[in-house]
Amino acid sequence: MTARSLRAAPATPQRAQIAITLDLEMSRHYPVRGMTEWDYQKGNLNEPTKQYALDAARIAKERGALIHYFCVGRVLEQDNVDWLKEIHELGHPIGNHTYDHVNVWATEPAQTQFRFQRSPWLIRGMSAAEIIQQNIRTTTMAMRDRLGFDPAGFRTPGGSYLALDDREDLQQMLRNEGFSWVSSKYPQHEYGTAMQPPTEAVHDSIVSASLATQPYVYPTGLVEVPMSPISDVGAFRTNYWKLDDFLESVRRCVSATIDRGLVFDMLMHPSIMYVEDPNFEAVKLVYDLVNDAGDRAEIVGLGTIAAAAQPSTPATPK
Template sequence: DTHWDYEKGNLDSAAKEYSVEAGRRVKSHGGRIHYFCVGRVLEQEDVKWLRDLAGDGHLIGNHTYDHVNVLATDAAALQYRFQRSPWLIAGRSPQDVIRDNIRLTTLAMQQRLEVENCGFRTPGGFADGLNGRDDVQSLLLELGFTWVSSHYPQHMNTAAGHEPTAEILSNIAEAAMAAQPFVYPSGLVEIPMSPISDIGAFRTGQWKLDWFLKAIEQTVAATIAAGGVFDFLAHPSCLGVVDPQFRTIDLICDMVAAASDKAELTDLQTIAAAVRR
């Protein structure tokens, strides 16, 4: 574990500035970013940057208050913070903690940002999404969510520091194409995250930026050709360090622009509405 595991949501100024500039760039291309908020960030003194992003038309979804594992069935699996400080959840079941974590973020967004949730993304992505977890689906529906982003498909990766081969790049693109939006039997819409994430590439794979750009370019191209959905997954505290010049975001925006009427920059709320139709 690392110090950051205990301080989810404690964003520094660099991460905030990166988030704001990313939003500006995407908006200049006619799109908007769908952000997901860890509730604890709203305890910070200054949240004007987030309020301004919402005011600019970007959407903000719920990412739980403490970045908890929504599939946890025992307290130890919930979050590192609760392993160190178990008294924070004393007397409550894991499901009660998860429910409160989601509910608190909703309240924090309403009170500090004066905005409503725009969807829910699970901390961490799951190879099976919420399949087999009707209890979690029911909880989200109970809390007012109509869609979730929880599925992150399995795919190949490299040994740390190794350049991805053509086989690995093709496998990543194929995994993204197979992970398209769908509806659970409960009626909850799933909008999968698309590989490869910045965490998978840079923290796990220890990739160079050019390798990541190649993977993103190949996957986005395949998605556009197939008329599918590409749900870019990145974190300002990671991507902002390895890609300070916004090459990845600019690449995606440029590819969408070049595709003309075959692609558009959009948000997950819009995608979910289309899936329900």
């Protein structure tokens, strides 16, 4: 059995599908370098992170655009979730990002999350697979109870260039939990030297990886909607890029995607971007590029991308 099934590329460019995604979690080294406690409290969002997420939703709405959010379930333990409800009411989808930001590729319980290394009694007697499934299921229940709606898709915490290609167990588990698509793949590409501006070779590598990383369908029928490079984690947290360098990478990738009628899924985190991009220049840039492209491109949620990736099924004669 092959790891995945791919559709042949169209002979002529289709309408490009561009997604803006924001993962709602805290990030180590933000807002100050050296802060790592967030590894244990991924869902304990601070006020600037929540405000940035909400302001981005409002800005996108004003421009007739869409942002797809992914929420760590522990966020829903906080006293006030009205900001999340407003994001939803503005028309932006919110997906499941597990409860504790667990590593879905983990094979040992202690590998699933830093929190459980500090508090092993929370997972005592559970296998890694049971922890992962419970984390996903609990987030779905929390969203229903606290927000009043089901998650719009699932994104794995972290990404892997291997995606779920050889993990039919994870594919089937997600299908059993009610998901028709997943966003788990993040491609390999060059990063360059930390604290140095990206070279042309680095920019070219990122564009090439982005164009090559397109949606596909696993043998189980689960659709993969990959994350596109470069993420804010790779650009800012790991390599210390300046905002202008990040925007240039986004501009090149989105422009190339539009020219070829492909898919681009921009991955960012409000907990990083409120520090690195306080004026929402990345969101505005993507909107402007798509708007300037006219009918050659559209901003959509990942659910729309996943639906387009599904193989067409002939109508059943009545």
